[in-house]
Amino acid sequence: MPSLDQILENIHSYHPGADLALVRRAYEFAVKAHEGQMRRSGDPYVTHPVSVASVITELRLDVPSVCAGLLHDAVEDTSTTVEELTEVFGPEIAFLVDGVTKLGKLPYATREERQAENFRKMLLAMARDIRVILVKFCDRLDNMRTLDHLPVEKQERIATETLQIYSPLAHRLGIQWMKIELEDLCFKYLQPGEYEQIKQAVARTRRDRERYIAETERRIQGEMAQAGVACEVSGRAKHLYSIHQKMRRTGMPFEDIHDAIGFRVITKSTRACYEALGVAHSVWQPIPGRFKDYIALPKPNMYQSLHTAVIGPRGERIEIQIRTEDMHLVAEQGIAAHWKYKDGESHGVRRDDKKFAWLRQMMESQKDLDDPTEFIESVKMDLFGDEVYVFTPQGDVKALPKGACPIDYAYSIHSEVGDQCSGARVNGVIVPLRYQLRNGDTVEIITSPTQKPNKDWLKLVKTSRARTKIRHRLRREQRERAQAMGKDLLEKTLRKYGASYAKTAKHGDLERVAKELKCHSAEDLLCNVGYGKVTTRQVAEKVVPEDKRGGGGKKGDGIVEEGVGPLQQALRKVTRRTGTTGIKVQGEDGVLVRFARCCSPLPGDGIVGFITRGRGVTVHTRGCPKALDLDPERRIDVEWDGKASGSHPVAIQVLCADKPGLLAHISQSFSDSGVNITQAHCRATEDGRAVNTFHARVYNLDQLKSVIRSVSRIKGVYAVDRVAADA
Ligand code: MN
Numbered sequence: 001m002p003s004l005d006q007i008l009e010n011i012h013s014y015h016p017g018a019d020l021a022l023v024r025r026a027y028e029f030a031v032k033a034h035e036g037q038m039r040r041s042g043d044p045y046v047t048h049p050v051s052v053a054s055v056i057t058e059l060r061l062d063v064p065s066v067c068a069g070l071l072h073d074a075v076e077d078t079s080t081t082v083e084e085l086t087e088v089f090g091p092e093i094a095f096l097v098d099g100v101t102k103l104g105k106l107p108y109a110t111r112e113e114r115q116a117e118n119f120r121k122m123l124l125a126m127a128r129d130i131r132v133i134l135v136k137f138c139d140r141l142d143n144m145r146t147l148d149h150l151p152v153e154k155q156e157r158i159a160t161e162t163l164q165i166y167s168p169l170a171h172r173l174g175i176q177w178m179k180i181e182l183e184d185l186c187f188k189y190l191q192p193g194e195y196e197q198i199k200q201a202v203a204r205t206r207r208d209r210e211r212y213i214a215e216t217e218r219r220i221q222g223e224m225a226q227a228g229v230a231c232e233v234s235g236r237a238k239h240l241y242s243i244h245q246k247m248r249r250t251g252m253p254f255e256d257i258h259d260a261i262g263f264r265v266i267t268k269s270t271r272a273c274y275e276a277l278g279v280a281h282s283v284w285q286p287i288p289g290r291f292k293d294y295i296a297l298p299k300p301n302m303y304q305s306l307h308t309a310v311i312g313p314r315g316e317r318i319e320i321q322i323r324t325e326d327m328h329l330v331a332e333q334g335i336a337a338h339w340k341y342k343d344g345e346s347h348g349v350r351r352d353d354k355k356f357a358w359l360r361q362m363m364e365s366q367k368d369l370d371d372p373t374e375f376i377e378s379v380k381m382d383l384f385g386d387e388v389y390v391f392t393p394q395g396d397v398k399a400l401p402k403g404a405c406p407i408d409y410a411y412s413i414h415s416e417v418g419d420q421c422s423g424a425r426v427n428g429v430i431v432p433l434r435y436q437l438r439n440g441d442t443v444e445i446i447t448s449p450t451q452k453p454n455k456d457w458l459k460l461v462k463t464s465r466a467r468t469k470i471r472h473r474l475r476r477e478q479r480e481r482a483q484a485m486g487k488d489l490l491e492k493t494l495r496k497y498g499a500s501y502a503k504t505a506k507h508g509d510l511e512r513v514a515k516e517l518k519c520h521s522a523e524d525l526l527c528n529v530g531y532g533k534v535t536t537r538q539v540a541e542k543v544v545p546e547d548k549r550g551g552g553g554k555k556g557d558g559i560v561e562e563g564v565g566p567l568q569q570a571l572r573k574v575t576r577r578t579g580t581t582g583i584k585v586q587g588e589d590g591v592l593v594r595f596a597r598c599c600s601p602l603p604g605d606g607i608v609g610f611i612t613r614g615r616g617v618t619v620h621t622r623g624c625p626k627a628l629d630l631d632p633e634r635r636i637d638v639e640w641d642g643k644a645s646g647s648h649p650v651a652i653q654v655l656c657a658d659k660p661g662l663l664a665h666i667s668q669s670f671s672d673s674g675v676n677i678t679q680a681h682c683r684a685t686e687d688g689r690a691v692n693t694f695h696a697r698v699y700n701l702d703q704l705k706s707v708i709r710s711v712s713r714i715k716g717v718y719a720v721d722r723v724a725a726d727a
Pocket of ligand 1: 048072073139
């Protein structure tokens with residue numbers, strides 16, 4: 001446990017005029033309040049608030065914050081009241097303690113509710129006084145450091161919450177060291193196996209790495225000195241969690257993560273930053289696309305630095321960050337770096353500082369706190385990895401997957417709202433339906449009774465709920481169209497037979513015929529007529545007795561061929577006998593088929609057919625998502641006839657290292673398998689990888705599989721996937 005003296009000394013070092021007597025009193029108060037209480041570790045309880053206060057001094061916060069750290073659990077866990085604290089320590093400290101206490105209370109049952117509410121409380125607290133959040137962070141950090149003593153379920157719950165809320169917020173506030181420590185601690189408790197593996201791998205390679213770091217530091221330092229740029233160079237391994245994330249993202253093993261070490265060049269001036277960059281780029285070859293100027297364009301969390309990556313003397317990738325000492329302080333301490341102490345007074349975040357525009361916005365909305373949505377509107381933070389939290393106009397929180405659009409939101413309210421969603425207002429402004437929702441958005445859906453879901457919506461939505469509902473509607477519409485068409489056709493035919501559709505329907509004849517033709521209902525019958533599965537003639541013959549048929553019926557359309565089913569009949573109309581298609585439709589050859597471009601089925605793929613009026617049968621692969629959007633009523637059995645001879649288009653995506661020669665190697669692999677590439681698109685990604693999409697023609701699935709196998713075996717290739725041919 002850090003001692004009181006140490007805490008006092010820390011404060012004095014950054015704030016010489018601080019009221020240390022007040023800190024001493026807060027300490028004595030805490031010791032007394034927690035007297036007799038123990039932590040699970042067996043230590044006296046007061047060690048916790050004292051540790052928290054010590055972390056607060058690492059953030060160089062003011063005296064009220066340190067006192068709040070010492071007293072933060074007094075109201076929660078002892079008989080002390082806020083009124084008492086106000087009396088003894090004044091309203092400011094009491095307010096901070098009260099804020100921290102309230103942040104800890106989460107009456108919500110589900111994880112989602114709890115997190116949304118916690119997030120909201122955090123934002124509210126920040127808006128009121130950023131110090132509440134900072135004290136809470138220090139509290140959480142100490143809890144994470146001492147998590148060992150808690151039962152496993154509690155460890156997991158706390159670590160999950162920390163990873164999802166605290167570390168992104170720490171990042172957003174720019175407190176990098178805290179973000180890193182929190183992430184590694186969460187990693188340790190949430191994925192102990194992986195954590196241990198990486199930890200050991202890092203330890204195993206320590207000696208090599210340290211030698212390499214020292215050597216590279218010297219080289220960079222030497223080159224900078226020669227060019228007359230005064231600076232300090234230091235290298236360090238990235239934290240375990242970021243190595244883990246990189247391994248997961250790239251699929252690379254630990255040994256291949258070469259940029260797990262970052263080098264930092266700290267200069268005396270902004271100008272020297274650019275000079276140092278010039279030196280680095282002239283001595284080593286820069287990697288294209290890796291240079292970022294966060295000095296000219298600071299990150300939203302105020303981070304400033306130049307980033308680049310170069311090819312080092314051993315051909316390895318070296319990541320370099322260049323910044324001034326001031327920038328470095330901000331990079332580590334973030335918002336806390338901006339506390340200014342002079343004349344014995346502490347000045348919190350200065351309101352006129354442009355860097356705090358986003359925070360100022362929140363703080364200024366303090367007066368509107370009755371309506372929390374109003375200030376959250378102005379807070380657009382991208383804190384969460386895979387979820388966004390948005391607000392209803394009533395201020396309720398909705399969690400949606402990242403990338404979700406207003407349509408997802410509309411369906412999350414009610415399926416009718418989704419179906420009739422014709423537009424949306426986000427934070428009071430009308431946005432297109434493809435708008436991607438952001439954290440803190442307040443969303444209001446505009447509905448119109450004439451609006452209907454359309455196919456394009458499926459490309460926009462991210463939630464399965466919206467997708468299912470839209471599909472359902474689309475299918476229903478297809479059916480309705482088919483029914484209308486069936487009714488139309490039947491009307492015409494019945495007229496020819498001298499009968500009337502209206503009368504037939506009225507007499508319930510359609511139901512009878514439907515049953516005879518094995519359809520579920522009259523609607524079903526009409527639908528099948530519309531799709532061409534049942535001919536109008538079949539129906540007419542059952543409706544009108546032979547002797548009562550009008551003149552036109554008997555010989556007029558003489559399409560019926562003996563022994564040929566109605567389906568084949570319907571299909572024959574559109575059949576062109578142009579050699580073999582390689583497909584049998586319900587066992588029949590020679591039916592006009594089209595291969596769907598979305599999935600381009602190959603001989604060997606599982607396939608399904610869909611009747612398309614006038615265009616024969618469209619063949620999709622079994623798993624094709626587009627096929628799921630079609631009415632299952634149109635579905636029809638298809639199979640490969642084993643005689644297919646033509647080639648089929650496919651597309652293959654190859655994720656690989658972005659290095660010379662690899663592309664040639666990959667195309668060689670294609671031609672070795674006898675496959676012609678018809679088109680290739682190559683794109684380098686920011687992290688030094690390349691995404692290549694090859695369009696080619698193959699004869700069957702086996703051939704495709706053999707290409708994929710041989711390309712996967714090439715060194716430097718990370719992943720090979722078949723993708724939609726129209727991609
Ligand atoms: Mn605590």
